[in-house]
Amino acid sequence: MDFTTQLLIAAISAGTPLLLATLGGILTERAGIIQLGAEGLMLMGAVTTCIVYIRSGNLLLALLSAVAITALLGVVHSFLCVTLRANQTMSGLAMTLFGSGLSAYIGKPISGIPLPGTSPKLDLGVVKQVPVIGEIVGRLDVLTWFSLLLVLVLHLLIHHTSWGLHLRAVGDNPATADVMGIRVQLIRYSYVTAGAALIGLAGADMVLAYAPTWNEGLTAGRGWIAVGLVIFARWNPLRALFCAYFFGALDSIGFRIQLLGSAVPPYFLKMIPYVVTILVLMYLGYRNRNKPSGTPESLGTPYIREQRF
Amino acid sequence: MKKRGQAAVTFSLITMFLLAVILSGCGTNNTASNTNAAATEAPAASTAPADSGAAATEPTAEKPTVAFVYIGPPGDGGYTYQHDQGRLYMEKELGIKADFVENVPESADAERIITELAQNHDIVFTTSFGYMDFTLNVAGKFPNVKFLHASGYKTAENMGTYFGKNYQASYLSGIAAGKMTKKNHLGYVGAFPISEVIYNLNAFTLGAQSVNPDIKVDVVWTNTWYDPATERQAAISLLDKGADVLLAYQDSPATLQAAAERGAFAGGNDSDMGKYAPDNYLTNPVWNWGPYYVKAVQSVMDGTWKSERYSGDMADGMVELAPFGNKVPEDVKQLVEDAKTRIISGELEVFTGPISDNKGKVVVQEGQKLTLEEVLAMNWLVQGVEGSIPQ
Numbered sequence: 001m002d003f004t005t006q007l008l009i010a011a012i013s014a015g016t017p018l019l020l021a022t023l024g025g026i027l028t029e030r031a032g033i034i035q036l037g038a039e040g041l042m043l044m045g046a047v048t049t050c051i052v053y054i055r056s057g058n059l060l061l062a063l064l065s066a067v068a069i070t071a072l073l074g075v076v077h078s079f080l081c082v083t084l085r086a087n088q089t090m091s092g093l094a095m096t097l098f099g100s101g102l103s104a105y106i107g108k109p110i111s112g113i114p115l116p117g118t119s120p121k122l123d124l125g126v127v128k129q130v131p132v133i134g135e136i137v138g139r140l141d142v143l144t145w146f147s148l149l150l151v152l153v154l155h156l157l158i159h160h161t162s163w164g165l166h167l168r169a170v171g172d173n174p175a176t177a178d179v180m181g182i183r184v185q186l187i188r189y190s191y192v193t194a195g196a197a198l199i200g201l202a203g204a205d206m207v208l209a210y211a212p213t214w215n216e217g218l219t220a221g222r223g224w225i226a227v228g229l230v231i232f233a234r235w236n237p238l239r240a241l242f243c244a245y246f247f248g249a250l251d252s253i254g255f256r257i258q259l260l261g262s263a264v265p266p267y268f269l270k271m272i273p274y275v276v277t278i279l280v281l282m283y284l285g286y287r288n289r290n291k292p293s294g295t296p297e298s299l300g301t302p303y304i305r306e307q308r309f
Numbered sequence: 310m311k312k313r314g315q316a317a318v319t320f321s322l323i324t325m326f327l328l329a330v331i332l333s334g335c336g337t338n339n340t341a342s343n344t345n346a347a348a349t350e351a352p353a354a355s356t357a358p359a360d361s362g363a364a365a366t367e368p369t370a371e372k373p374t375v376a377f378v379y380i381g382p383p384g385d386g387g388y389t390y391q392h393d394q395g396r397l398y399m400e401k402e403l404g405i406k407a408d409f410v411e412n413v414p415e416s417a418d419a420e421r422i423i424t425e426l427a428q429n430h431d432i433v434f435t436t437s438f439g440y441m442d443f444t445l446n447v448a449g450k451f452p453n454v455k456f457l458h459a460s461g462y463k464t465a466e467n468m469g470t471y472f473g474k475n476y477q478a479s480y481l482s483g484i485a486a487g488k489m490t491k492k493n494h495l496g497y498v499g500a501f502p503i504s505e506v507i508y509n510l511n512a513f514t515l516g517a518q519s520v521n522p523d524i525k526v527d528v529v530w531t532n533t534w535y536d537p538a539t540e541r542q543a544a545i546s547l548l549d550k551g552a553d554v555l556l557a558y559q560d561s562p563a564t565l566q567a568a569a570e571r572g573a574f575a576g577g578n579d580s581d582m583g584k585y586a587p588d589n590y591l592t593n594p595v596w597n598w599g600p601y602y603v604k605a606v607q608s609v610m611d612g613t614w615k616s617e618r619y620s621g622d623m624a625d626g627m628v629e630l631a632p633f634g635n636k637v638p639e640d641v642k643q644l645v646e647d648a649k650t651r652i653i654s655g656e657l658e659v660f661t662g663p664i665s666d667n668k669g670k671v672v673v674q675e676g677q678k679l680t681l682e683e684v685l686a687m688n689w690l691v692q693g694v695e696g697s698i699p700q
Contacts, residue, residue, distance in 0.1 A: 006549040014542065104382070111384025114566070114585045211537035211563050213585065216382045216412070220536045251539075255529045255546035258696070265699035266502075266530040 005132055007249055007256060009139050013209065015248025016144045017042070017202040021226035022233060022240040023150055024198030028074075030158065030235055031191035032171040032298045033081050036092025037073070038199050039223025040099020045070045045203025047103040050214035054110050059117060063204055070200025073099070074193035082188045085302035096223070104216045111214055119143050119208040143205045150198075154237040167191060171296030174303035184303050202226070232281070234294035250276060373431035373609055375399075377409040378423060380437035381535055387560035387579040388534070388596070392436045392459075394580075395598030402603045403610075415439025420446055427451040432609055434602070435459065438505070444468060455609055460505060462685065464616050471601060473621035473628040476512035476684065477652050478594030479556075480659045481630050481645050482576055483516020485591050486554040487524055488641040489574050490517075496552030497528045498543045498564050502698045506558045508687045509594070512659045513556055514694050520644065527552055528696035537563040548573055556593060565590060574634070581631035590634025592645075597629050620681060624653045660684055665692040 021038050028035035045066040053062035077095055080086040119141040128134045158164040166187060169177035174184045206219060225247060233239040254269035383393035389411065396407050410426070413419050419435075420443035426433050427447050432455045435444045441461035448456045448468040456468040464470055486495050495517055499506045510528060517524045527550060529543045540563035544555055548571050555575040557564035562585040568575035569586035576582065576593035583590040601621060608614040621627025630649065633642055651657035662673035666689040673679060679687075688698060 006546075010542065010545060010549075014538070108384060111382065112386035112390070114562075118570075206538070211541055211561070212566055213386070213537070213562065215385060215535075215537060215561060218537060220538060222538070252542040252546060255531075255543045256549075258529045259527055259546055259550050261695065263697065266532060267699060270532055 003256070005135060007253065009136055010252040011245045011249035012136070012140065012144060013248070014251040015245040016147050016209065017205045017222060018226055018229060018247055019147050019151070019241060019244035020143075020202035020205055021199045021223060022229040022244055023147070023154055023237055024195040024200075024202065025226055025230035026195075026233065026235050026237060026240060027154070027191045027198065028195030029230055029299055030167050030171045030296055031188045031195075032174060032296050032301065032303070033078065033188060033192050034088040034092055034300045035077075035192075035195060035199075035230070036089060036227060037077060037095025037099065037196070038202075038226045039219060039221070040096035040103075041070050041073060041196055041199040042099075042203035042206065042219045042223045042226075043103040043217070044073060044099045045200030046207045046218055047107040047203075047214055048200070049204040049207050050113075050115060051106065051110055053115050053117075054113055057116050059119075059208075063201070066200050066204040067197045070203070071193050071197040073200075074196025075189070077196060078189045078192040081192070081302065082185055085304065088300050088302075100217065107214050107216060111216065113213065115207065115212040118212055119205070141209050143201070143209055147205075148241075151237045151241045158237065168296070172298060174298055178303070178305060184305075188303075199223070199226070228277075231295075232277075235296065236294065247273065372403070372405050373606060374429065375405055375407040375432045375606060376426040376430040376434070377407060378413050378419065378426065378433065378435045378437075378440060379409060379411040380413065380415065380439070381560060382411050383409075385535060385560050386562055386582065386585075387577065389436070389560070391580045391596040392434075392598055395596075395602045398599030399602035399606060402599075403606055405606065413440075415443075417443075419443045423447045423456075424450070427454045427456075431455065432457065432606060438503075455614060457605055462618070464618060466616055469605075469614075469616045469619065471605070471619040471621070473596065474623070474681075474684075475594045475596070475628045476508045476659055477623045478628050478630045479509040479512040480516035480519075481649055481652070482556055482591065482593050483513040483518075484520050484645050484648055485633070485637060485641055486513070486556060486574070486576075487517030487519070487521040488644065489591060489637065490521070490524065490554045492551060492553050493521060493523045493525065494552045495524060495526045496544070496547030496550070496555040497526055497694075498540060498547065498555065498557035498559055499528055499530050500534050500558050500560075501532060502530050504685060504687045507690065507698065508660075508684050509558055510694065511687065511691045514691050515659060515664070516648075518693055519648075524693055526694050528690075528694055530699065531559065533559075535560040537561045540564055541567045544568060544575070554591060556591070562586075574636075576631070583632060583634055587635045589636070591637065592631045592633045595629045595631045597626055600625070601627055623649065624655070666690060667692050667694050667697075 021042060025035045025038060048066040048069045049062045052065040053059060077091055080091040081088045121141045122145060124137060128138045166182050169182060170184050170187045178184050229243045233243045250273040254272055257269055258266055377396050379389045379392060381389040383389050400407055410422055413422050415437060419440050423433060423435060423443055424447050434457045436459045438460045441458055441463055444456050444458045445463050445465060445468060448465045452467055458470045460472045461470045497510050499510055514526045527547055529547060531539050531543050533539055540559045540561055544564040544567040547555055553573050555564055555568050558578045562577050562582045565575040565577055565582050565585050569589040574589055574591045576591040578593055580595055648657060658678050660673060660679035662677040663671055663675045664673040666672045672689055
């Protein structure tokens, strides 16, 4: 396998948890609610997966529990932000602190115990024979396939269905949506909950396909990267796919450059993801300077029926 | 209506924050109550800091109070886990209940926590290199408290340092790796390009070359002690380049797990990581701190404690080699055991000349042996290591 193929495989494997979390963030924020709790939700998803998988040995049950627990946290986030109209930044940060602390606490007994298995890979038979593509798809596991499918489904949902129209209306102008008979609160609750569940699934993916043991603080800031990627991808699932894989590649390119025997110090290589982020942001900012940013118009503003602004 | 809503919001946010703080406290700090107590006593103690350590100055029947500062969680399955095992061993042997604070960053926070612990403990063990200067500062303020710092080089009247020649075990791991590789290509995941990692990498390479002169070792630096996802990426990039046996000087088993997925052999560091992938496990250096902790605390109790730079090795048992993985054949085990016997007897010394660095210069002359000081200051890579030390 050549350098590029290997890098691509590494990018997809490192990018999948980022992709799932970014998609979760996009769903949440499209409904007009800021999601800063990704780090905590990912940790909760990861720890729940580990606990249930180790105790029961059932992968599906573990995934369902991770989704259920993080969905529950999503309900808490929506209750705070939608019903109580709390400050969404604060609620998100609280979610991160809460998730980091709680996951460390309930994860103590299973910390360091290896999982009984990893995310299964699909056997694709003939496709594996195809050069390059075969080598790449042969390495993909079920969750990666699911995330790819999800990109397509969410893209169609958001941009080509009436549900998506409702979602965007709620995120852009909830008052108008309300007048049109769309149930704003219900939609916000549903998408915030679904988004949180996806972020939880991202945490599950980290332990299943990446580092198959629970350890405190396992995500090491990847939740925050996902928060950034939501903006980077301009709230668009297709762009999220490229952004997530791009960051996945940056995650591993530093080591590969070290191994090429270059004289560039690893400290500098470690800066690459951040330097590239700044450069790309500058370029995109310049290229899109006359276009709308894609931010849902009422992101961060709680909706109160009949309140004047 | 609006006002009531806001009150409810404020209330629920405050509740959530409190919960978060309490829970994260529980999660990361088992002695939360203890440090809190120390914090509330702080004003009283700072007026008369000498009081707290008074018990340690003369031998009494009373048992000293002992505290440990950890860099990671005891469940990391590596470095901190071994220190915690040492603490438990010491507690059992001496009947002392020690306190510990985990996840202490190597920053100003460390100095604050060491200060708090010094106020109501007689002996404080700070178990990571980065605590060195903070420990030294606090030691200056609490002359009656004994401080023991792992892996550093600075000492004071009441501050000693301890570490072990773990490169002896790295050499033995190298012998096993050199025998197991089919491609004569090993990989090493190094945390930081500091001498501690460098002399272990060099010893590993020399061990492998002692049984297989054609071997080459690729090295990558991760710049982190503990980040499973990053360590995994590093391991995979080594495997992609063709290495078929890896050793990771890191605190998590991520390298071993990545190697297992590709059917390669690997080892970790600090503790026995065999359980993570028994069929792909090689072996690796292991710390055994317990006996030293017992000895150090006992000497304080006896009043015979002196500040020193203690260096353990395979002979006194501070450094050990983990049990081999399932697939390591008998003849390889035998070879390693023989070398181990010769290391323990002192017949075999790892850094014995001639040794060249990887730029071809002879660094250790024929017949010359490096002193411990020279080993601890090592800043060059032996011939056969592909990679460089970033300047």
